[in-house]
Amino acid sequence: MTKGIKKGLLAGVALILTAGLTACGNSNAGNSAGAGTAAPAATEAAANASSAPEATQTQAKDPVELLNVSYDPTRELYENYNKAFAAYWEKETGQKVTVKQSHGGSGKQSRAVLDGLEADVVTLALGYDIDALQEAGLIGADWQSKYEHNSSPYTSTIVFLVRKGNPKGIKDWPDLLKEGVEVITPNPKTSGGARWNYLAAWGYALDHNNNDEAKAQEFVQKLFKNVPVLDTGARGSTTTFVERGIGDVLIAWENEAYLSIKELGPDKFEIVNPSESILAEPPVAVVDKVVDKRGTREVADAYLKYLYTEEGQKIAAENYYRPTLDSVKAEFKDQFPEIKLFTLADKFGTWKETQAKHFNDGGIFDKIYVPGS
Amino acid sequence: MAGTVPLHVPGPRTGASSPSTTESQAVKWVLISLAGLVLLWLIALPLIIVLVESLKRGLDVYWAALTDPDAASALKLTLLVAAITVPLNTVFGVTAAWAVTKFRFRGKGFLVTLIDLPFAVSPVIGGLIFILVFGSHGWFGPWLSDHDIKIVFALPGIVLATLFITFPFVARELIPLMEEQGTQEEEAAITLGAHGWQIFWRVTLPNIKWGLLYGIILCNARAMGEFGAVSVVSGHIRGETNTLPLHVEILYNEYQFSASFAVASLLLLLALVTMVVKSLLVRKNAH
Amino acid sequence: MNVTTKAAARTVSRRKLLPGFGITMGFSVLYLSLVVLLPLSALLFNSTGLSWAKFWDVATDARVLASYRVSLSTAGAAALINVFLGLLLAWVLVRYEFPGKRIFDALIDLPFALPTAVAGVSLTALYSQNGWIGSLLTPLGFKVAFTPLGITLALMFIGIPFVVRTVQPVLEDLDRDMEEAAATLGAGRGRTFLRIVLPELLPPLLTGFALAFARGIGEYGSVVFISGNMPMRTEIAPLLIMSKLEQFDYAGATAVALILLLLSFLMLLVINSLQHWARRSSR
Numbered sequence: 001m002t003k004g005i006k007k008g009l010l011a012g013v014a015l016i017l018t019a020g021l022t023a024c025g026n027s028n029a030g031n032s033a034g035a036g037t038a039a040p041a042a043t044e045a046a047a048n049a050s051s052a053p054e055a056t057q058t059q060a061k062d063p064v065e066l067l068n069v070s071y072d073p074t075r076e077l078y079e080n081y082n083k084a085f086a087a088y089w090e091k092e093t094g095q096k097v098t099v100k101q102s103h104g105g106s107g108k109q110s111r112a113v114l115d116g117l118e119a120d121v122v123t124l125a126l127g128y129d130i131d132a133l134q135e136a137g138l139i140g141a142d143w144q145s146k147y148e149h150n151s152s153p154y155t156s157t158i159v160f161l162v163r164k165g166n167p168k169g170i171k172d173w174p175d176l177l178k179e180g181v182e183v184i185t186p187n188p189k190t191s192g193g194a195r196w197n198y199l200a201a202w203g204y205a206l207d208h209n210n211n212d213e214a215k216a217q218e219f220v221q222k223l224f225k226n227v228p229v230l231d232t233g234a235r236g237s238t239t240t241f242v243e244r245g246i247g248d249v250l251i252a253w254e255n256e257a258y259l260s261i262k263e264l265g266p267d268k269f270e271i272v273n274p275s276e277s278i279l280a281e282p283p284v285a286v287v288d289k290v291v292d293k294r295g296t297r298e299v300a301d302a303y304l305k306y307l308y309t310e311e312g313q314k315i316a317a318e319n320y321y322r323p324t325l326d327s328v329k330a331e332f333k334d335q336f337p338e339i340k341l342f343t344l345a346d347k348f349g350t351w352k353e354t355q356a357k358h359f360n361d362g363g364i365f366d367k368i369y370v371p372g373s
Numbered sequence: 374m375a376g377t378v379p380l381h382v383p384g385p386r387t388g389a390s391s392p393s394t395t396e397s398q399a400v401k402w403v404l405i406s407l408a409g410l411v412l413l414w415l416i417a418l419p420l421i422i423v424l425v426e427s428l429k430r431g432l433d434v435y436w437a438a439l440t441d442p443d444a445a446s447a448l449k450l451t452l453l454v455a456a457i458t459v460p461l462n463t464v465f466g467v468t469a470a471w472a473v474t475k476f477r478f479r480g481k482g483f484l485v486t487l488i489d490l491p492f493a494v495s496p497v498i499g500g501l502i503f504i505l506v507f508g509s510h511g512w513f514g515p516w517l518s519d520h521d522i523k524i525v526f527a528l529p530g531i532v533l534a535t536l537f538i539t540f541p542f543v544a545r546e547l548i549p550l551m552e553e554q555g556t557q558e559e560e561a562a563i564t565l566g567a568h569g570w571q572i573f574w575r576v577t578l579p580n581i582k583w584g585l586l587y588g589i590i591l592c593n594a595r596a597m598g599e600f601g602a603v604s605v606v607s608g609h610i611r612g613e614t615n616t617l618p619l620h621v622e623i624l625y626n627e628y629q630f631s632a633s634f635a636v637a638s639l640l641l642l643l644a645l646v647t648m649v650v651k652s653l654l655v656r657k658n659a660h
Numbered sequence: 661m662n663v664t665t666k667a668a669a670r671t672v673s674r675r676k677l678l679p680g681f682g683i684t685m686g687f688s689v690l691y692l693s694l695v696v697l698l699p700l701s702a703l704l705f706n707s708t709g710l711s712w713a714k715f716w717d718v719a720t721d722a723r724v725l726a727s728y729r730v731s732l733s734t735a736g737a738a739a740l741i742n743v744f745l746g747l748l749l750a751w752v753l754v755r756y757e758f759p760g761k762r763i764f765d766a767l768i769d770l771p772f773a774l775p776t777a778v779a780g781v782s783l784t785a786l787y788s789q790n791g792w793i794g795s796l797l798t799p800l801g802f803k804v805a806f807t808p809l810g811i812t813l814a815l816m817f818i819g820i821p822f823v824v825r826t827v828q829p830v831l832e833d834l835d836r837d838m839e840e841a842a843a844t845l846g847a848g849r850g851r852t853f854l855r856i857v858l859p860e861l862l863p864p865l866l867t868g869f870a871l872a873f874a875r876g877i878g879e880y881g882s883v884v885f886i887s888g889n890m891p892m893r894t895e896i897a898p899l900l901i902m903s904k905l906e907q908f909d910y911a912g913a914t915a916v917a918l919i920l921l922l923l924s925f926l927m928l929l930v931i932n933s934l935q936h937w938a939r940r941s942s943r
Contacts, residue, residue: 067610075623075626075627100612101610101611102608102609103611103626104609105906107905107908108905111908112608114508114509115504115508115510115514116514116525117525117526117608118526132908187889189907190906228806228888229888230889230891231884232889233626239781244785244790245789246789259628264628360909361907361909366723369723369890369892370722370723397849404748404751404752404756408749408751411748411749412767415745415816416820419774419779419783419786419817420770420782422782423778426785465687465688465691465692468683468684468687469688472681472685473688475680476681476685478685482932482937483929483933486929486932488692489870489874490700490924490928492871492874492875492878493874493878493920493921493924493928494700494917495879495897495917496879497880497898497901498703498898498901498921501703501905501913501917502700502702502703503699505910505914506698511702512702533695537695537699540696545826545871546825549830550829552863553830553833553860553864556678559678563678569679569680572678572679573680583832584829587829591821594772595772598772598773598775601776601880618775618778621778622775625777633778634778637774637778640774641770641773641774643773644769644772645766648765652765
């Protein structure tokens with residue numbers, strides 16, 4: 001009997017090894033099939049580069065591949081931007097660059113990088129998600145000062161999307177608290193964008209109540225009492241509002257609001273700008289540990305820097321992100337009306353403090369729903 | 374009707390059952406229509422929604438969604454993953470079912486429960502555990518990264534997660550069936566001098582083939598449709614580690630609702646193809 | 661593994677008679693350990709990063725408890741309804757001939773093939789206040805989407821193939837002689853079903869229930885769309901795991917997951933042991 005068990009174990013080991021090898025062998029096949037012809041060459045180039053970093057200087061002509069790990073609403077933006085950057089980089093250095101994209105919820109993407117997804121650059125929804133990478137040692141401590149404007153090449157803000165004709169007469173934040181108004185916003189516990197929504201409301205309340213925190217909490221609490229559905233992500237909320245016809249007002253990123261109007265029905269919705277809102281700063285960073293390993297620092301750095309140039313800024317503006325460069329700002333000033341904006345630092349301090357106070361388990365947001373906690 | 378012969382093993386009792394073991398026509402049709410209603414309401418309606426939504430913007434959009442290069446590479450990856458995981462879990466399913474049902478031993482209930490376990494694991498966790506083992510902060514993370522071996526956020530991770538999620542299907546399908554059949558036939562074969570493989574091929578396999586087939590079909594359907602666990606370990610790199618279900622999500626999040634449902638309907642189609650293959654097998658076998 | 665001691669073996673135990681126990685058992689246990697147990701043990705070790713007190717706090721937080729309640733009650737209700745619907749579907753598929761049976765049969769598996777998120781989206785489209793069914797129910801005062809009822813429906817959709825496909829092979833294999841005998845002895849059809857057929861189908865029905873239930877507890881993708889995710893009311897436990905991960909709280913997430921897993925494991929264990937015990941005593 002024991003002999004039989006031994007035999008079984010051996011057979012099992014053999015089978016699983018074979019399977020493992022097949023899987024690994026095929027993984028290369030899968031890669032090249034997916035990414036086109038550039039992929040194998042680029043991986044090779046990266047491998048060469050990591051073994052001899054100085055080689056990249058002399059043989060700059062080898063094609064290179066970058067992975068940009070980003071959050072959900074930037075797909076359209078980076079699709080255009082990657083083409084522009086590839087053209088620019090080839091002209092400057094003669095090197096071909098392919099930028100691969102990965103998109104998902106900001107927090108989830110950050111965790112993927114944390115757990116080993118080899119991103120050369122991250123372009124996420126909030127600083128908190130990059131802070132997490134910094135704490136794990138993947139990114140240097142000074143990431144936020146590496147690039148201009150707190151490493152946020154483009155910004156956005158939080159606005160309201162209402163149904164055509166604005167039947168509930170929604171003009172500003174207090175209107176969201178009225179009886180009978182249904183507000184759609186995602187869950188701040190699971191959605192980065194929703195945290196900006198929440199903070200925008202909180203900041204408005206502080207300003208109108210002499211910075212009284214208790215009043216602000218009451219304000220936000222009342223607002224969330226009007227929320228019938230808490231979707232897990234920003235796009236889920238948009239669908240609930242647009243496709244399901246639920247709610248009177250959707251709190252959304254400005255770029256998301258514009259995009260959903262463009263994609264889903266210019267004749268059905270309109271945007272209402274509140275009197276005051278938050279300056280949402282989606283940050284970017286080079287993942288130091290990965291670029292050093294792959295030898296892609298130079299191109300990764302250039303990739304992010306190019307976002308600040310006129311062309312990069314224009315692409316951002318065309319995709320409804322607020323540009324930070326003055327010349328492009330002027331050009332698009334009709335598209336982005338002046339709203340009084342406060343920053344996270346103005347009202348809340350760092351992301352770490354904000355997260356701990358408001359959104360972590362047992363924080364202020366939880367108190368809205370859990371009696372006595 | 375050749376295709377609808379009774380599905381059980383050909384034997385003396387195949388053929389018309391005597392009137393005493395069937396219900397009256399009235400009862401029969403009431404039951405059939407009830408079942409039809411349940412099926413329509415519970416399963417068919419959501420599927421119809423998928424089809425309606427996918428064709429909302431016309432056939433061009435539908436076709437464009439399916440021929441998109443990202444969709445094509447996602448399809449390839451999905452088929453590849455299914456081609457690796459389904460055979461492995463089938464082999465396991467048959468051996469496990471044999472061990473569990475043909476012998477008596479202590480802790481059988483416990484073993485079966487362990488086999489069931491992946492059903493009970495939330496798909497999110499099904500992916501997370503592989504991150505905890507193979508991720509860069511996981512048990513083998515540093516070693517893997519030193520040797521430049523990629524498990525998670527690459528094909529092996531997707532295969533492992535799918536393997537985990539679809540692990541119990543074949544075994545689970547076979548165990549109740551083989552329990553019900555008992556061991557008499559195999560024992561008879563032994564007394565007639567048959568040895569191990571002969572018993573399996575000649576006696577057991579013909580008895581369990583339909584259960585096995587269901588198991589494989591379910592395992593395959595789930596392997597191709599799995600979203601949650603794969604989403605955690607995939608890394609979502611476009612055209613590279615996106616499976617079809619992940620591609621559906623991407624399109625949906627890009628407000629390309631019709632395209633997204635079109636790709637979803639492709640998954641349904643793949644599942645239907647496996648069922649057609651099954652029907653053909655049944656028909657062939659009937660002659 | 662020789663057959664010379666056949667006669668003796670039969671009286672001692674069946675294990676000695678049929679070959680292949682060692683190899684199949686060995687392989688099964690090894691494969692099980694590698695694919696399932698080893699990765700799952702990571703869950704255990706990760707949550708032991710918490711002290712017992714902290715673990716207890718996380719696991720018994722009011723909001724977490726409420727989410728267990730939502731998950732368990734909706735999954736239980738869905739699995740229970742599925743036992744009846746699944747039996748009906750399997751019975752009709754196995755016992756009757758009717759036009760369109762093949763399509764009928766093929767449809768059963770589709771809930772597995774549809775990515776769960778798509779299932780969630782289409783069910784929400786169907787049952788929300790402007791959907792095909794939702795718009796009929798809303799005037800009657802019924803709300804399905806964004807209530808526990810909606811979660812139950814999604815879990816029924818996810819779980820129905822489990823019941824049908826576990827009952828089906830057993831039903832196909834069922835010996836009709838017993839039924840005939842009962843009929844000859846004058847038992848009515850209903851009585852024959854209850855006394856002869858149903859006891860034989862009980863084990864697969866129980867298994868189907870257990871599997872659908874276990875699957876329902878863990879389901880995430882399809883539920884988050886239709887549940888509305890309101891804390892304390894329609895927030896399911898897997899969602900809390902996600903929200904803990906969002907705070908990079910791996911230990912807390914694995915703690916909730918572990919409790920969830922333990923609950924399903926115990927339930928499955930009880931049902932499986934019951935069955936083996938019942939089988940042994942009936943032999």
